[in-house]
Amino acid sequence: MSNNKKPAAKVTLYPVSAAIWRNENAKGEAFYNVTFERSYKDDADNWQSSGTFNAGDLLLLAKVADRAHSEIYKLRASDRQAQQTDE
Numbered sequence: 001m002s003n004n005k006k007p008a009a010k011v012t013l014y015p016v017s018a019a020i021w022r023n024e025n026a027k028g029e030a031f032y033n034v035t036f037e038r039s040y041k042d043d044a045d046n047w048q049s050s051g052t053f054n055a056g057d058l059l060l061l062a063k064v065a066d067r068a069h070s071e072i073y074k075l076r077a078s079d080r081q082a083q084q085t086d087e
Contacts, residue, residue, distance in 0.1 A: 008032065008075055011067045015039045016053070016060040018068040020075065030079045032072045036061060 007019035021033045037049040038057055053061050 009068075009071045011064050011071055013060050013064050013067075016057055016064045018064045020068055020071055022075065030076070032075060034065075034068050034072075036064065 005021070008022040009020040011018045011020070015038050017037055017039070019035045019037075021035070022030055023033060024030055035051075036053075037051055038053055039047060039049050042048050
């Protein structure tokens with residue numbers, strides 16, 4: 001992903017979050033991908049993020065994934081509505 005591209009949506013249940021990325025295929029049809037991360041403070045009290053999760057994070061990860069799934073359905077509905085408006 002490009003560093004200057006912003007996610008279409010974000011879902012967070014601290015410390016786990018999901019970024020939802022909107023992309024388009026060759027036909028111009030939208031599709032969505034999701035990246036997950038866990039935030040934490042290191043020994044120097046600086047915020048860091050990781051793509052790995054410990055056993056205690058797994059329930060939150062599942063809940064964030066569920067909410068991301070629901071958010072993607074909302075984004076798809078919005079895409080369909082915008083497409084109908086353009087026609």
